[in-house]
Structure formats: C-alpha cells, structure tokens
Amino acid sequence: MKKTTIAAYGFTLFLSFNLMSCNSGGGDDHQQNELQEEALTPTGRQEADSRGVTPGTGLEPVSPDDGANLSHTDPNIGGHEMMPTQLITENITSGINLATFASIIRHAGVVEQLAGEGPYTVFAPSNDAFEALPENELENLMKPENRARLREVVNNHVVAGALTANDLQDGAMLKTVGGAQLQVTKRNNTVAINGAEVEEANIMSENGVIHIVGKVLASE
Template identity: 40%
Template structure:
C-alpha cells in the first residue's frame, strides 16, 4: 500500500490532535476549495462537532478537474442543497482508519448513498478516486485525501 500516515497540519506530527477536521483542512493549501465549499454549504459547525467523522477530502486539483463551470455553479446560494449532498457524500460517520478501510468493500455516507471501496496492491480507491494520503488525524476524526470529487449518482446525472 502507498498510504502515508503523517499529518498535513502545518508540518507538525501531533498538532492535528488538538484541531478539528475543518482546522486541519483549512491549514493546508491543497484543501482551499473544499474549505470554501464547506463554508458555502453551511457545514462548518457540523464538521467542527464531536463526530467522529471520516472525510474523503478532494484536493483543489480534484475540484479543478470537474467540468468547466461546475464548481462555480455549485457555490451559488441557490444550489446549496446539491452542494451539501455532494459534500456529505464524502463523509462517513465514525473514525475509519486506513487499516479498517482496506477491509471494506463499501461504506454508507452521511448523504445516505454508499461509496465503493477497492483495495489492492496499487492502493485504495473510493469509487473512481485514488486515496493519495491516508490517516490524516484530527481531534474529531480522520481525513483520507483523494484525487477526484465523489458525486452521488443522482447528482452526477444532473451535471
């Protein structure tokens, strides 16, 4: 497996133990789009809550790979419901570390739909996204960094 299990929080290995998922994501430049989307979706307080949460966190590059105009459309106030659906599709209740993720074939997201999980010698995939960094710890959960934005089936059909 090509998992890396160190924190991305400001280069300090134990700093994330005192910061929630939102703080950890906000401290890293590769999640600026995700943080903006969480704010636009009104999910900051939820993700600062007790949790625990497992977040499959798309990088800024993953958001940039969406079809032209998609991100801008999702960030508009009138599309908040769709944005929340997409974001909650990246969240699983509980703290699921990499050693446990690799034993699963699927997981039910907070959005209500399942994501497929496939682990093999080349890594772990969540639907069609590769996990590029796993086990980024936070006080209220864990982040697994992915290289694509996950879209619930009904949303994908609309885009």
C-alpha cells in the same frame, strides 16, 4: 476549470477567515455496517453529536439562514501543519491542497457540524480534483440558489466513524451521512473510494480522520 478560478476561491476564503476569530484553537450491507459500527463510540452509534449526524441524515446548517460558522476553522487558510489535536475543520483549512474544499464547506454552511464530536471520516478532494470538474460546474455549485446541492456534495464525502486506511477493506461499502454508497477498492498499497485514489491517508484529527482523494466522489 482554470487554476485562476480555484485561486480566487482560496483567496476569498482567506479574506473571510481573517475577518473572524478562531474560537477553537466484502461489498454487502453487513460488511458496510460492521465496518462503520466498529469505528463508532457507543454514544456515536445513537447520535453523533448535538451538532452532528447519524448516517443517512446528512449535514445540515444549524441556523435557518444557512449562515457559515467559521469559529472552528483555522483563521489563515493553507500553509499550516495538520495535527491530531485539531478538529477536522481546522485541519482542512490548514492544508493548502484543500483550499477549495475548505471554501465549499464554508459556503455549504456545515462547518459547525463537521466540528462536532463525531467521529467522522472525511474523504476530502484535493484542489486538483475540483479543477478537473467540467467547466463551470464548481462555479454553479457555489451560487446561493444551489446551496442544497452543495451540501449534498459535502455529504457524499463524509462517513460516520473514524476509519483509517487499515479499516478500509477491499470490497467494503460505506454509507455516507447523506445516505449515499461509497465502494472501497484496495490493490497492494493503493486505496480508492469510488475510483478516486487516496493520495494522502490517515490525517488524524481530534474528531475523526481525513483522507485526501484525487477526484470528487460520485455516489453509486
């Protein structure tokens, strides 16, 4: 996939954001459940939030027309500091290396859900990760008729609970909010999720944590 295509998506998202104001400035099921349950608040174990999800239900648009609510995103994409006082969605749109993923959550219509109470852990693919996809795959996903599939892609990168790098133990299985399985491997100081290396860990956010990964995740 050509860099010009990715740049075009980032530029389109930049224009979209500036048209709107910002209103929010070892390997088995037992190990998987234990890891994620410990990270959830008591309320989160029952229901993530009125706009959020519990594992296995997936992020779905709040409005029936799949409209994207951008009120919980940074008004200017990229070039801003990612801070723990910001929501996950604000931090995603603040980092220039996550411009493509920011565009994807917008087109999938799940911005408002990811801005919910959570907490969530998001394994956010870098721009280069999307660029490495087979030619035309991202373009096809971004078509309106493939909106449901695009949400599946987002769901495959979101886990209920705030899991730091220290929580991600070798061999652990994580259940995404869409019900897919992600496997953690840990060698020395390197953490990988389904074979995708964590390039930047522990970007703490108000409603969870972001880890930047070097590949678009494929579910097991």
